[in-house]
Amino acid sequence: MNKVSLVLAFLLSSSSFADEGMWLFNDLPNEYLRDRYSFKADDAWVKRLMQASVRLNSGGSGSFVSSDGLVLTNHHVASDTLHKLSTADRNLIEEGFLARSHEQELKAPDLELNQLVEIVDVSEKVAAAVTPAMSPEHAVTARRAVIAEIEKESLDRTGLRSDVVTLFGGAQYHLYRYKKYTDVRLVWAPETKIAFFGGDADNFEYPRYCMDATILRVYEQGKPAKIENFLPWSDTEIDEHELVFVSGHPGRTQRIFTVEALKYLRDHRLPYVLDYLRRKEVLMQQFGLRGKEESRRAQDELFGIQNSRKAYGGMLAGLQDPKTMQEKVRRQQRVLEAVRSKQPEAAAAWETIARLQQQRVEILDQTSGFRSRLYDLAETLVLMAAEDKKPNSERLPELRVSNRDSLLQDLLSTAPIYNDLEQVKLTDELMRLAERRGGDDPLVVEILDGKRPDVRAAELVFGTKVGDLETRKQFVEVGAPLIDKSEDPMILLARAMQGEYQRLRKIRDELDEQEKQAYTQITEASLAAGSTSKYPDATFTLRLAIGTIKGYSQNGVEVPAWTKMEGIFDYAAKHAGQEDYELPESWQRAAAAIPRGTPMNFVCTADIIGGNSGSPVVNRAGELVGLIFDGNIQSLTADYIYTSDQARAVSVSAAAIRVALEKIYGAPFLADQLGR
Amino acid sequence: MNKVSLVLAFLLSSSSFADEGMWLFNDLPNEYLRDRYSFKADDAWVKRLMQASVRLNSGGSGSFVSSDGLVLTNHHVASDTLHKLSTADRNLIEEGFLARSHEQELKAPDLELNQLVEIVDVSEKVAAAVTPAMSPEHAVTARRAVIAEIEKESLDRTGLRSDVVTLFGGAQYHLYRYKKYTDVRLVWAPETKIAFFGGDADNFEYPRYCMDATILRVYEQGKPAKIENFLPWSDTEIDEHELVFVSGHPGRTQRIFTVEALKYLRDHRLPYVLDYLRRKEVLMQQFGLRGKEESRRAQDELFGIQNSRKAYGGMLAGLQDPKTMQEKVRRQQRVLEAVRSKQPEAAAAWETIARLQQQRVEILDQTSGFRSRLYDLAETLVLMAAEDKKPNSERLPELRVSNRDSLLQDLLSTAPIYNDLEQVKLTDELMRLAERRGGDDPLVVEILDGKRPDVRAAELVFGTKVGDLETRKQFVEVGAPLIDKSEDPMILLARAMQGEYQRLRKIRDELDEQEKQAYTQITEASLAAGSTSKYPDATFTLRLAIGTIKGYSQNGVEVPAWTKMEGIFDYAAKHAGQEDYELPESWQRAAAAIPRGTPMNFVCTADIIGGNSGSPVVNRAGELVGLIFDGNIQSLTADYIYTSDQARAVSVSAAAIRVALEKIYGAPFLADQLGR
Structure with a gap:
């Protein structure tokens, strides 16, 4: 390598860092896009991409891909719905699904899609309501009230879902207005064997061969919705190093975090969460061992748990890398030096954050809820009865008027509830409560009521009526008068937990409030010191990420950017005998029909994180070229630091989806609708 | 039911409690056996049973079943050896094994069998060496010295392995003399599919259908050992309610524990251990997902971890049952009342125990070792170099002269070490150390040496030479001069951990010593108050348990005592599609040849616990009728309380083993040797 190319390599390497960013729409x-990529995102381009992007309340992203309401997302995002639509005799997760007519499309029991329509900066109004002199308790109340007022006023005036979003750790507040779609139907899903090809072993790895895609359709007034802004479809393979965009809803990053806050994650929070996840993973596996139907009932939740366990494990590994922390320390010292020279009093905010982490450690293992659908329903009802007695401005955010429809969408879901699984889950939660608080704790003694956790859980699960939809409808209609008097055992349990719930909620809300104030100061001080990020941490709201299609080098091996559809057959053969690498029959049968060279999966440098799953990847023309479904293991540190040496976002190629529909799933009629 | 039978039922139910006991040989x-069962164990009967019983250093029990050295134990006890004898091309655990001649018998790489020859009460000598006035530190030293002296003197005089065993929590000390067998060879093992039929789901459950049996043979001077005392074999089915005996090595019970000590287990120790086990379970599963060979490498350890996880889970569930703790409180109060009225000062011992539990909580999550074979080897070498410089009486017990042969049996094992698995395990251990101590802890910083845990683990595992047998032999031969100067990275790691190891060892040894003294007082005070157990808690030494063959009632369903061999085919069919219930081909092929009515597994009320696996079950005549391999889930509380309403020991019937050898495994020649 000569000197010129060395310099070039350095430039490429350092400039690739610049693809960092989860940008607000x-x-x-614009300057960066112009200077680096000679690209200008005009208003029409931006509007179409923004309004073609959707958020799913099950926790992922998607996009409109046809004028009559087709939505493309991941199989693993839609799997919550697939699971809820499945029965012992029809396992949609395992078997896949294809509707050959509108009539065959299956309505999701509780899915809500949000399409961002408008963003309004309300920072000043929120900031004016909260003053530094307020106690944390007072500040929580004041901020809650002003946000409730803004949301309510917006909802009343526009009829749109209106959420005030906290940005830059609290330095900015924007009002997001969404059009909601609550009639969402399943059109096509492949089999899990191909959607999650390689299973837990290949999750967060690359190269990959996954058809992690599902197609839904939104309806309005019982008919396919007419969609103005949808994405055109491009089957053309893109050159390496070409520019792409990802428009989706990254869930949460913590890049603003101070070193002390990261150490709290590293030494306390992540180890705690991982213990929790492994516990639930083993529990769900055990339940699944009981039989085929039990395995089906547990599977979707088990996949979710395993996915989280692997993601958090990668995050922790990154934080335990001394080099990561050294880099974070270096950056913080640079900012702090600048801050100290310009406004020394602002440095106290970093100390505040450190102090708050100590308090977080103290309450880390204290929780007041139970991971059980029946308990969640009972808890929501009890909270609703209590909060509805207060003025809207004083209610907990999730129980505000502006959130009521979404809350009821969940509360009145028709999804099945499996009492055998509920009993196992609640048993474990009761055991866990007893472990954390000790068997002699008065709350534990009260709640176990003299019984073994498994016996008590059975009594609760098989005794409650909150699993019955009509009962819930009645609770919702009559409200507090009925709920407060209820002798339903699960409602009684939720009521018994209320004191602890409110106590912990107050502590956490006040910690959050104090962190908001400190991070506001940190953001402002950093900005004044000329050193801050131009994009806020992820908040499960719409963001634009910029990337280039690009392979990488790992352990001295070059990992190419693309895999091809035909490669999956070799890959499966290489893993013969491993269950997670068995191809579904549909693929085995269609092997010869797949056009050689069709791209399957690809990687790019776009800055994504959990929540981005299902995001469209578009080219300069704003055409859909791919579907985000994963990040590689090196990208898991993106939670707190973006890198692009090896970190990559992983997508299904649009071309593969079309080929699969046409050649494998016998659905050319559906392929024909894509992008039209 | 008339009045007479009600009374009878009561008598049966209460008298069945009397089968409690892990009796010293x-x-x-004798009185109980005479009064309740009209049975007299004469000296010849006792001697034969005692000397026919063996202990395996891999952690289980077994028995001599032929005059030429055949040993019967469980497949899951022998699986450690099966694993060590397996390779990528020959998976003995999965495929099973049969030697058709002595030449084909495979030598275990590091198995040691102990046959108890003699017991000598040395309580007075030990008690005389330790006085109440001594500090805990001094007491540890004094007790260690006197025990080392007794063991050394016995070894020198008899040539037998000589272990001083602590009984009744410290109130008695007995010297156990064992004949050792270190040339142990594999004769027959069935496939895991049938040995562990039903897998993790059926583990600790009943009814069962498992052929959890393996046959070994001991050799002396390269020839099958001549065994004087072996068990005759009985294929006759025993009547329900008939008397049986279990002679084996229960590992550990905690029935002497005070209520506060049990609460420490319930609220701290068991939750901690379960978190640890689930962590390792998920880790080993993940490694196994990499491929078939990786799965084989991880499998034996994974099974062991899952077995422990389920066992500890059952123990915790029992302790979390308020009724269990109420019963323990009631019993303790009764003793304490009696003690207070007769020797009030003795009640302080219960308070001492309570205080010591607090100290145990404080150091609960502090460890100094790593779960890695390579690390264990390095640690042993470093400890050996350090301890060998001291007089024998001052050394750590496991490094005494009297233990040296057994230590070397392990240290110089020819068992394969898999570096890929070692790296994964050590990575997890380094991460765990960093989690528990925090990433900024000086020891963590020193040990990670600026690298990510996985990178550091790779450096250690692939850099060390302790995995090489010749290197270890050299270390052992030259000793301290070579070990102390070694720059081997794993040796250096073990040396870096030495300070922490010694610090924690000292704390734990002194806590143990103080508990010994307190439990000695508790035992003596209870005895004086007329209320103590006549048998000591389990200590992984030979005990006799008494039981009756007896079914039980569970959730209103009668569970019969016996299952039949032919029943397994229906049971397998019922679980079609579940991998753990697939019968091996050998059984499918031989189905028609199995005599109908042959008993497969059975349950009895004998008082057993982990370590009893592989124990012979004998009838009044001292003939082998079964092979203990499990306890049901209700028996898991046996750790701290014996019950017999539902708790049962689970055995393979002797008849089934013979039928399997004759009709399924084509080994009538081996069946012919059993009991002869």
Whole structure:
């Protein structure tokens, strides 16, 4: 390598860092796009991409891909719905699904899709309501009230879902207005064997061969919705190093975090969460061992748990890398030096954050809820009865008027509830409560009521009526008068937990409030010191990420950017005998029909994180070229630091989806609708 | 039911409690056997059973079943050896094994069998060496010295393995003399599919259908050992309610524990251990997902971990049952009342125990070792170099002269070590150390050496030479001069951990010593108050348990005592599609040849616990009728309380083993040797 190319390599390497960013749609990095990529995102381009992007309340992203309401997302995002639509005799997760007519499309029991329509900066109004002199308790109340007022006023005036979003750790507040779609139907899903090809072993790895895609359709007034802004479809393979965009809803990053806050994650929070996840993983596996139907009932939740366990494990590994922390320390010292020279009093905010982490450690293992659907329903009802007695401005955010429809969408879901699984889950939760608080704790003694956890859980699960939809409808209609008097055992349990719930909620809300104030100061001080990020941490709201299609080097091996559809057959053969690498029959049968060279999966440098799953990847023309479904293991540190040496976002190629529909799933009629 | 049968039922139910007990062979409950069962264990009967019983250093029990050295134990006890004898091309665990001649018998790489020859009460000598006035530190030293002296003197004089065993929590000390067998060879093992039929789901459950049996042979001077005392074999089915005996090595019970000590287990120790086990379970599963060979490498350890996880889970569930703790409180109060009225000062011992539990909580999550074979080897070498410089009487017990042969049997094992698995395990251990101590802890910083845990683990595992047998032999031969100067990275790691190891060892040894003294007082005070158990808690030494063959009632369903061999085919069919219930081909092929009515597994009320696996079950005539391999889930509380309403020991019937050898495994020649 000569000197010129060395310099070039350095430039490429350092400039690739610049693809960092989860950009707000009302504050896109236009200069950067112009300077680095000679790209101008005009208003029409931005509007179409923004309004073609949707958020799913099950926790992922998607996009409109046809004028008559087709939505493309991941199989693993839609799997919550697939699971809820499945029965012992029809396992949609395992078997897949294809509707050959509108009539065959299956309505999701509780899915809500949000399409972002407008963003309004309300920072000043929120900031004016909360003053530094307020106690944390007072500040929580004041902020809650002003946000409730803004949301309510917006909802009343526009009829749109209105959420005030906290940005830059609290330095900015934007009002997001969404059009809601609550009639969402399943159109097509492949088999899990191909959607999650390679299983837990290949999850967060690359190269990959996954058809992690599902197609839904939104309806309005019982008919396929007419969609103005949807994405055109491009089957053309893109050159390496070409520019792409990802428009989706990254769930949460913590890049603003101070070193002390990261150490709290590293030494306390992540180890705690991982213990929790492994516990639930083993529990769900055990339940699944009981039989085929039990395995089906547990599977979707088990996949979710395993996915989280692997993701958090990668995050922790990154934080335990001394080099990561050294880099974070270095950056913080640079900012702090600048801050100290310009406004020394602002440095106290970093100390505040450190102090708050100590308090977080103290309450880390204290929780007041139970991971059980029946308990969640009972808890929501009890909270609703209590909060509805207060003025809207004083209610907990999730129980505000502006959130009521979404809350009821969940509360009145028709999804099945499996009492055998509920009993096992609640048993474990009761055991866990007893472990954390000790068997002699008065709350534990009260709740176990003299019985073994498994016996008590059975009594609760088989005794409650909150699993019955009509009962819940009645509770919702009559409200507090009925709920407060209820002798339903699960409602009684939720009521018994209320004191602890409110106590912990108050502590956490006040910690959050104090962190918001400190991070506001940190953001402002950093900005004044000329050193801050131009994009806020992820908040499960719409963001634009910029990337280039690009392979990488790992352990001295070059990992190419693309895999091809035909490669999956060799890959499966290589893993013969491993269950997670068995191809579904549909693929085995269609092997010869797949056009050689069709791209299957690809990687790019776009800055994504959990929540981005299902995001469209578009080219300069704003055409859909791929579907985000994963990040590689090196990208898991993206939670707190973006890198692009090896970290990559992983997508299904649009071309593969079309080929699969046409050649494998016998659905050319559906392929024909894509992008039209 | 008329009045008479009600009374009878009551008598049966309460008298069945009397089958409690893990009796010392030098203090058998002769009166109880006479009064309840009209049975007299004469000296010849006792001697034969005692000397036919063996202990395996891999952690289980077994028995001599032929005059030429055949040993019967469980497949899951022998699986450690099966694993060590397996390779990528020959998976003995999965495929099973049969030697058709002595030449084909495979030598275990590091198995040691102990046959108890003699028990000598040395309580007075030990008690005389330790006085109440001594500090805990001094007491540890004094007790260690006197025990080392007794063991050394016995070894020198008899040539037998000589272990001083602590009984009744410290109130008695007995010297156990064992004949050792270190040339142990594999004769027959069935496939895991049938040995562990039903897998993790059926583990600790009943009814069962498992052929959890393996046959070994001991050799002396390269020839099958001549065994004087072996068990005759009985294929006759025994009547329900008939008397049986179990002679084996229960590992550990905690029935002497005070209520506060049990609460420490319930609220701290068991939750901690379960978190640890689930962590390792998920880790080993993940490694196994990499491929077939990786799965084989991880499998034996994974099974062991899952077995422990389920066992500890059952123990915790029992302790979390308020009724269990109420019963323990009631019993303790009764003793304490009696003690207070007769020798009030003795009640302080219960308070001492309570205080010591607090100290145990404080150091609960502090460890100094790593779960890695390579690390264990390095640690042993470093400890050996350090301890060998001291006089024998001052050394750590496991490094005494009297233990040296057994230590070397392990240290110089020819068992394969898999570096890929070692790296994964050590990575997890380094991460765990960093989690528990925090990433900034000086020891963590020193040990990670600026690298990510996985990178550091790779450096250690692939850099060390302790995995090489010749290197270890050299270390052992030269000793301290070579070990102390070694720059081997794993040796350096073990040396870096030495300070922490010694610090924690000292704390734990002194806590143990103080508990010994307190439990000695508790035992003596209870005895004086007329209320103590006549048998000591389990200590992984030979005990006799008494039981009756007896079914039980569970959730209103009668569970019969016996299952039949032919029943397994229906049971397998019922679980079609579940991998753990697939019968091996050998059984499918031989189905028609199995005599109908042959008993497969059975349950009895004998008082057993982990370590009893592989124990012979004998009838009044001292003939082998079964092979203990499990306890049901209700028996898991046996750790701290014996019950017999539902708790049962689970055995393979002797008849089934013979039928399997004759009709399924084509080994009538081996069946012919059993009991002869």
